[in-house]
Amino acid sequence: MAAFYATCAPGLEFVAAEEIEKKGIGRVVEKRERRGRIFFESDFDMIPSMHCSLRTVERIVYLLARRKAKKLDDIYRIVRELDFSMIKPDWSFAIRPTRTGEHDFTSIDIARVSGQAVIDSYMAERGVRPKVNLEEPDVIIRCDLIDDDLTVGIDMTGDDGLHKRRYRIYQHPAPLNPAIAASLVYLSGWSSDFSLLDPFCGSGTILFEAGMIAKNTPICKYRKDFAFRKFFDYLPEISEREVPLRLYGVEKFRKHIEGAKKIADYVGIHPMFIQGAAERMNEYISEVDYIVTNPPYGMRVGKKGIIERIYSGFLGSASLVLRKRMVVITSEMRIFEKYAAEHFSTVKRYDVRYGDLMTGVYVVEL
Known part of the structure; x- marks a missing residue:
């Protein structure tokens, strides 16, 4: 079984968790209430089905690590120890960081040190320096720090969350997510x-x-552009x-x-x-x-x-x-x-x- 987390509107975690389990997508491990995170276990091959079936979540991340981190050195060490071999040598990557809580560093600092850690890890493993593309990366790596809880994972959804349905061909000035x-x-x-x-x-x-x-x-009837398509060449x-x-x-x-x-x-x-x-x-x-x-x-x-x-x-x-x-x-x-x-x-x-x-x-x- 692989580990994942999904994001949703903070306060509605219980609704998203119920959908994940009722639709047979995975087994919920933890709901981070008021933080908009649901951690769950599922098969890696379920990733396409997750994106086509789950209507209450905004993003699905394949979880590589969840550890305690208080300093930038902690973040570098945790990311440096991870295996990024699923990223092909000719693919580019970008770090998308978020930070919530009191810290003496910024989300930009998180992106800087974790990006360097990815490069160092990949070069040690594959002998090739991975390409960085901040605008249109092939792979997005999420580094989220909530207080001292660091999660690192590969974003299988993409920069546009799952709430971007693509069927709303008319745009209301105040649309509901x-x-x-x-x-x-x-x-x-x-x-x-x-x-x-x-x-x-x-x-x-x-x-x-x-x-x-x-x-x-x-x-996926109306939306085809998911980040997971780098890893799967089909839609369910x-x-x-x-x-x-x-x-x-x-x-x-x-x-x-x-x-x-x-x-x-x-x-x-x-x-x-x-x-x-x-x-x-x-x-x-x-x-x-x-x-x-x-x-x-x-x-x-x-x-x-x-x-x-x-x-x-x-x-x-x-x-x-x-x-x-x-x-x-x-x-x-x-x-x-x-x-x-x-x-x-x-x-x-x-x-x-x-x-x-x-x-x-x-x-x-x-």
Whole structure:
């Protein structure tokens, strides 16, 4: 068995870990909660299937080492001891470092010493100096230091994470990360036996991710450019299912609906799109089993008063049509909780970091 780690939005590790195991991709060894890391074991030959099957993770790294490191000398020593013979002599490499915590050195320093360690190790083993290409390397080596926990591995995904799905041929100005969208759908418990509504659907990311989950659509149907293709010359064949879908999206702006319809034609998933306001969803739909949505945040709207009115109206309207469960991601946690408490008996929050923004992911029931 080989060792790997996958990255995801910090706070949603438990969702990604469950997907890894339920899909038979591997055995989860550790979830680094609030750090966005899931360590797991699997066969090396499963790497193509991982990339085509896992919708909730953003990156998959083949783990070479996980050790304690406090100083740059520690990092050099750990990397220098590793075997990089799987990198061919005519391939180039680059170090992609990250650093979290208090250290007296920078991520640039990590890249410098670990890059030198790779060169020294490779020359000692193969007698050839490996080429460095920082812009378009053949192989990306990840060196991540979180406090004193150093992980070194070969990035099998590439500089573009798995959330770069390639099917969104229309670009919404504030798009939701598809890996997070898929996580919200999984968290809701929705399946194709039930109806699903996104009352702030934008260009439809949540609805399309839900449809692809239901149909077992592989990520590699629309994306082919993975770093692992240096090691594997094929993509796995994954059979899609034909299932009836009851997907609904409400969106205020016509241009976003038109954009969503272009995506729908491209991927062959056709939600019913309704131009209107989320605060009036009960006027368009009498009932729906599940709601999964990404409402506007203050930073996207500008005025708290507008946000208050939107959230008050949206949650009131949702309470009139919802039959089972609702999942919402928002950074307007105080406002959401204030109005959710007026209409729903069960509100559970997960703290999730979305880029540089701390958000709440809420699971709400009547």
